[in-house]
Amino acid sequence: MKIRNVNLSLDAPLVVISGPCVIENEAHALETAGQLKEMFDEVGVQLIYKSSYDKANRSSIDSYRGPGLEEGLRILQKVKETFDVPVFTDIHHPEEATAVAEVCDVLQIPAFLCRQTDLLVAAGNSGAVINIKKGQFMAPWDMEHAVKKILSTGNDQILLTDRGTSFGYNNLVSDMRAIPIMKKFGFPVCYDASHSVQLPGGMGAQSGGNREFIIPLAKAALAAGADLLYIESHPSPAEAKSDKHSVMPFEELKKFLQIAKPLYELLNGREVLC
DSSP states (O other), X not given: OEETTEEOSTTSOOEEEESOSBOOOHHHHHHHHHHHHHHHHHHTOEEEEEOBSOOTTOSSTTSOOOSOHHHHHHHHHHHHHHHTOOEEEXXXXXXXXXXXXXXXXXXXXOGGGTTOHHHHHXXXXXXXXXXXXXXXXXXXXXXXXXXXXXXXXXXXXXXXXXXOEEOSSSOEEOOTTHHHHHHTTSSXXXXXXXXXXXXXXXXXXXXXXXGGGHHHHHHHHHHTTOSEEEOOXXXXXXXXXXXXXXXXXXXXXXXXXXXXXXXXXXHTTOOOOO
């Protein structure tokens, strides 16, 4: 699969989706995208830049949601043009799909919305690559139905992402069997290591998180056969406007990429050059 200038294949460098959870403002988006592009180029990992224009699923009505559709797409377009990277964002309503696909290379279906037929069909009809997140409430084999909804539009550019499974209240666990199970559908499978360590609603009006588990879970996902990784990041997590407890600091992300790149190559039978 080709996503703009990113080649998703076993003989290409590792692909990682990264960026702040939500667009904070134009200057911040350009600064973070520039830092990530420089970091990824230095390490030799391919970047897909992700950030949301509207976090419609925040825990509290008082939480920051983002700049909105029009301003958010303008900022993502500027990131795309300035740094020549694919851009990736989520949609929550069918009527957003066409406009978002004019700017973004990948449209994401949020986990809680992965059964919403109208949303999936609208996304598929946009012609963009579609990333469907497995609902925290869903068995991995049930994702085949979501895949078929996209395929019904004639669009076969599909990614599937595991972001953990509900485990009682305010907790998630990762069942790595989900990765090989979903790969049987014939599409690349991504592992979202940052959202998988969330504690949903674990801090009352906001989600908590156990950031220290991002790296071990991401390594395990690569070993289980993940084709790419998804790790939201922020230069100063304590100041992040969304998911501050589960985004990865840039300095830790770089160290992880330096480990993940040769691990991915080794697992895919390639000579590792360190």
